[in-house]
Amino acid sequence: xxxxxxxxxxxxxxxxxxxxxxxxxxxxxxxxxxxxxxxxxxxxxxxxxxxxxxxxxxxxxxxxxxxxxxxxxxxxxxxxxxxxxxxxxxxxxxxxxxxxxxxxxxxxxxxxxxxxxxxxxxxxxxxxxxxxxxxxxxxxxxxxxxxxxxxxxxxxxxxxxxxxxxxxxxxxxxxxxxxxxxxxxxxxxxxxxxxxxxxxxxxxxxxxxxxxxxxxxxxxxxxxxxxxxxxxxxxxxxxxxxxxxxxxxxxxxxxxxxxxxxxxxxxxxxxxxxxxxxxxxxxxxxxxxxxxxxxxxxxxxxxxxxxxxxxxxxxxxxxxxxxxxxxxxxxxxxxxxxxxx
Amino acid sequence: xxxxxxxxxxxxxxxxxxxxxxxxxxxxxxxxxxxxxxxxxxxxxxxxxxxxxxxxxxxxxxxxxxxxxxxxxxxxxxxx
Numbered sequence: 001x002x003x004x005x006x007x008x009x010x011x012x013x014x015x016x017x018x019x020x021x022x023x024x025x026x027x028x029x030x031x032x033x034x035x036x037x038x039x040x041x042x043x044x045x046x047x048x049x050x051x052x053x054x055x056x057x058x059x060x061x062x063x064x065x066x067x068x069x070x071x072x073x074x075x076x077x078x079x080x081x082x083x084x085x086x087x088x089x090x091x092x093x094x095x096x097x098x099x100x101x102x103x104x105x106x107x108x109x110x111x112x113x114x115x116x117x118x119x120x121x122x123x124x125x126x127x128x129x130x131x132x133x134x135x136x137x138x139x140x141x142x143x144x145x146x147x148x149x150x151x152x153x154x155x156x157x158x159x160x161x162x163x164x165x166x167x168x169x170x171x172x173x174x175x176x177x178x179x180x181x182x183x184x185x186x187x188x189x190x191x192x193x194x195x196x197x198x199x200x201x202x203x204x205x206x207x208x209x210x211x212x213x214x215x216x217x218x219x220x221x222x223x224x225x226x227x228x229x230x231x232x233x234x235x236x237x238x239x240x241x242x243x244x245x246x247x248x249x250x251x252x253x254x255x256x257x258x259x260x261x262x263x264x265x266x267x268x269x270x271x272x273x274x275x276x277x278x279x280x281x282x283x284x285x286x287x288x289x290x291x292x293x294x295x296x297x298x299x300x301x302x303x304x305x306x307x308x309x310x311x312x313x314x315x316x317x318x319x320x321x322x323x324x325x326x327x328x329x330x331x332x333x334x335x336x337x338x339x340x341x
Numbered sequence: 342x343x344x345x346x347x348x349x350x351x352x353x354x355x356x357x358x359x360x361x362x363x364x365x366x367x368x369x370x371x372x373x374x375x376x377x378x379x380x381x382x383x384x385x386x387x388x389x390x391x392x393x394x395x396x397x398x399x400x401x402x403x404x405x406x407x408x409x410x411x412x413x414x415x416x417x418x419x420x421x
Contacts, residue, residue, distance in 0.1 A: 051353050083346035086353065092365040092399065101393035101413070102360065104404075105351045117390070117409060118349060124413050126347040168406045 032060035055084035058118045065151040072196030076204040112159035131207025133215040136224040142182035185231045192234035197319035197335035254284040258291040264299040289336040297334045313338035379408035
């Protein structure tokens with residue numbers, strides 16, 4: 001007689017199931033995405049599934065992107081994930097005393113709009129909360145919009161993005177022309193891969209430093225000037241010199257562009273170390289080593305190790321990415337953040 | 342993994358009327374007496390976007406995204 005139970009047990013792909021469980025445990029946002037897909041199928045017959053789909057679909061995408069952005073900067077840029085909490089039974093008095101706010105979510109056919117309201121609410125409150133009062137208002141708004149746009153693009157939320165352009169960005173840029181200027185500036189900074197690893201990191205660090213201080217015009221101006229400083233580097237042509245040190249009261253940064261592979265191949269890292277020592281004398285707090293292409297990426301890593309060894313700087317972050325093939329000949333870039341020891 | 346969460350409280354269209362009834366705004370909405378706290382336009386079922394507590398009152402805003410942003414900037418951050 002066939003022991004059907006044994007056949008059943010042995011035919012289950014346990015290794016696959018265990019691997020999936022471990023994978024979803026390590027990547028809860030991806031598990032939530034699958035849950036949202038399942039809930040969507042059931043949403044036509046169940047109200048609970050409709051609610052589950054609307055919430056989990058938004059949460060999964062935003063939390064996944066927030067994690068990606070943090071990975072390129074620091075965990076303090078997006079310190080919180082998002083959770084859609086359905087308002088239960090309440091009373092007028094409880095609503096007022098809880099200082100509550102409740103946002104309407106439409107049926108999932110209007111999920112593009114739901115997503116947009118959620119992402120705007122999220123960046124408005126969830127992006128480096130301690131830094132917000134200290135950043136120039138237009139720079140902050142342009143940064144928020146850029147992050148919102150980046151998340152919508154990453155998650156293929158094209159309908160939400162279209163509503164964003166039509167209903168927010170286009171009308172606002174006519175009443176606030178500087179918004180368009182800074183939106184474009186930040187876009188250039190991002191194209192040169194200085195957005196997450198440098199700009200967001202510095203804003204986040206500023207928030208941590210200023211956590212119990214009152215906002216000041218000087219610091220706000222500093223944030224604005226810092227954006228212009230990075231922009232000049234981002235758009236600079238090869239062979240053109242622009243300032244690479246921004247040593248101010250609260251933001252004190254040196255950008256070290258590691259260029260000329262032949263220098264590295266002929267002389268090693270010594271010429272770069274010499275220049276960095278000079279930069280260090282200018283009193284910068286954070287040094288960013290920037291390189292493009294495999295040879296110079298290798299140089300950047302060696303320089304970082306050497307600077308740690310001599311106790312001048314301590315490595316606090318590394319951002320490495322392959323850029324789009326059409327952008328440059330050298331397809332990979334690296335940004336290494338180092339704090340002065 | 343992002344351990345803490347920014348909690349966005351929400352109401353789904355399924356339970357909108359029940360929610361508005363609970364906070365005492367349904368009648369005003371049906372009579373056309375609700376106004377957006379930001380732009381001042383009339384708020385009905387189609388364009389209602391959010392309700393929030395402000396200085397001991399309940400305010401609402403319409404579904405214009407600029408009004409929504411304006412309403413959010415007046416609220417207190419809730420992190421759970």
